Amino acid sequence: MNNKRVIIIGGGIAGLTSACHLIDAGLDVTLFEAAPKLGGRSYSFKHEKSGDIIDNGQHIMMGCYEETIKLLKKIGSFDKLSIQNELRVVFVSRDSQEHYLHAKSSHYPLNLAKSIFNYNALTLKEKIRVVDLFVDLMTIEEEDILDLSVEDWLKKEHQNENAMKDFWEILAIGTLNSRIKDASAAVFVNILKRMFLDGNEATKIILSEAGLSDLFAIPAKRYIEEKGGNVLTSERVLSVSVNNSSFERIVTSKRVISDAEFLVSAVPLYALSRIMDNNNSFKKIHSTMQYSPILSVNIWLKANVFKEKFYGLLNSKIHWLFNHKSYITLVTSAAFNLVEKSENQIINEIISELSDYFPVFSHDNMLSYKIIKEKRATFIPNSESIMLRLNMINEYDNIFIAGDWTEPFLPSTIETAVISGRKAAERIMEKYSNS
Template identity: 40%
Template sequence: MKKCLIVGGGLAGLSSAVSLAKQNVNVYLIEASPKFGGRTYSFVDKKSGDEIDNGQHLLLGCYYETLEFIKSIGATNLFNFQHKLELNFVTRDKIKHQLKATDLPYPFGLFFGLLNYEALSIFDKIKIIFIFAQLPFLQSEKYLNHSVEDWLIEQGQSRNCIKSFWEIIAVGALNSKLKDASAKMFIDIIKVIFLKGSNASAMIIPKVGLSKAFVDPAVNFLQTQKTELSFSEKLLEISIVQNKAVSVVTDKGRLIDFDALILAVPSFALNKINGIDRTIEKDKIDLSYSSILTLHLWIKNNKLKKPFYAFLDSPLHWVFNHGNYITTVTSCADGLIDKSPEELFPMVRTELQKYLNIKEEDISDYKIIKEKRATFIPNKENLMKRPPVKTKIENVFLAGDWTNTGLPATIEGAIKSGNTAADEVQKYLW
């Protein structure tokens, strides 16, 4: 039976392994760290005993590859699914606005949900509807050189419209400032979110920690398929003969028993592998990255009613309600990521009081998590660099949310890349 060696146990590597195992390909999956999941993992907070995530994730109904993945590994019941879009926005004056699709058939449910969204003027709503009407006919490639901000202004979107509607979508999906991200990527994703039916824009949240929702079920599935799994094994070198990878060296020894090789590691990790320059041009993996700042805060007498909130015009973009603790998320957090806890906590505390009336005495403890290289910035330069999964070496393939998936760096992008790499391996092997 043919065998594929997969290097990297994040979601890209796990989805590659699951896809190949389902097609009866022998898989050997190695991971440099002592755990699988990559950036998608959870851990137990020592003080509280709560299992908390490395970074909160919000999925969408248009994450079709992700939904198929969690179905394959038997994890669908570990997620809460909205039936239709429902977003709860909060202003700094504690005014709450709801963007909620009605029960009317698509697209009328979304249309009337937008009309009922009170944070926007009727003029702003008409301008948004005008963009939606254009979307099926827009060729996103024409806007590669435009920033999201410039494109929205060209489309007649007011500052309030951008702040109260577009920004939360763009920053959340792209993890980038509107002035930095390419409008091409933004147009592509809003086409998927808003033009694929009412379920596409609905929100999906894990009921449990990310490790229990994604990683443990995937590992359990792979073990039932007799997949070989190795933790704490780091790839050091690739040997290539006659345009084929014939062996690799890890910190545990040499591996030669494989027919295909998938490198499912971050772009910046590839540079550390000897021989990688024969596989991919180094300028293709020299991407610029954006950070994400997460704070978990333990709350006394939590009175929040909704599972999550979006903040308008705040350095905090999202607040997720976990009962005895809440999680704040700041995307594209480069201006905050190097600040000390003594600087960050007062800022977060102030914002929570302004928006949700959570006072200092309500907070019993907090934990800060910084992901400095969370996602690549989807600007023109990075989009042009993103490589395909196929490399110059005939049996070596790439996977990762940074490859050319046509999506931003999301869970969906990672899983899609893994599936694409698995498909290319199948074509190569047979």
């Protein structure tokens, strides 16, 4: 292969993944990132007051993130992951009771069924219905439930209110960052299959021991540059001119490029609609896309009173607590109400809620706090946007679209971004080897 030029727009996980694959294939890669930092919605920074490196929001990964794991091995970051030996989550209810979801032995899938029978937030009847639904998953086709919300589907599958609140809701909100009335059942079913129908490894929860930038962006940049690629930050792509079905010119905030053969767009849909403002199909999908916020409250502690590495909170405005020893991170998904409030209101509400669930924690134990509001953290995988994204036709010969919104049956996650970035690179390599 001679060195054909590829331009990648966007230095989030999708763009960086594409760049790593394309540089491996011997293409001449230049990536433009508008922000001064790489990583997009997955990044970390130094908290000046404590000196700790904190994430813009705690990211949970799972054993079923197969492509993310491959990418991290490629860029030399795999060792920074902490992978559970077996699925184990401690859920806490408002009365401070702990409920364990723990798939103890290695005899899959019996251990999963057993973990549900031992999960004491549900009655025996509810447990049987939950296990039944997991068994039924094997025969449910996503295409058959395209128009159902998660809530409608769970009702149809005879899950009662308590099973929804104390089991399904926390699972759905954690994986989809959406309320069960908003998200599509098809995406939820696809995720459940990936997490629970693919062996023990897939069910394990994975956290990063390093900050997100040290896990993804920094080693990916090093990987690309060591192989001769260019990664340019603080350079926004302003427009892409298209003639017939090919792009001709790319205008950035610093230059005009007209000698590239291929283009990968790895930006969110709202950004792509601005760059390619004459494309009506992107505009149409954009009009159906809704976004969901995530609120992260980091609290530095005088004394750490939490035993577990993380907890799920049932029926709470806090969904997860992550224990980083000197500080904790409290995560609220689909935090529509909370993100609109002032920092003072938020910290008061969060602390009062935390003390209800963990009476060992009191306000006096707080040294300082840092609130991070990500208002457009993820898109909502609703039925309407799936239909349009399913019919998204790539009208271009040399433009390839990546990003966490491009896989219709997957939610907005790191794994989806990695898959989309790898697929865009493979389409280019295929085209290239046929030309």
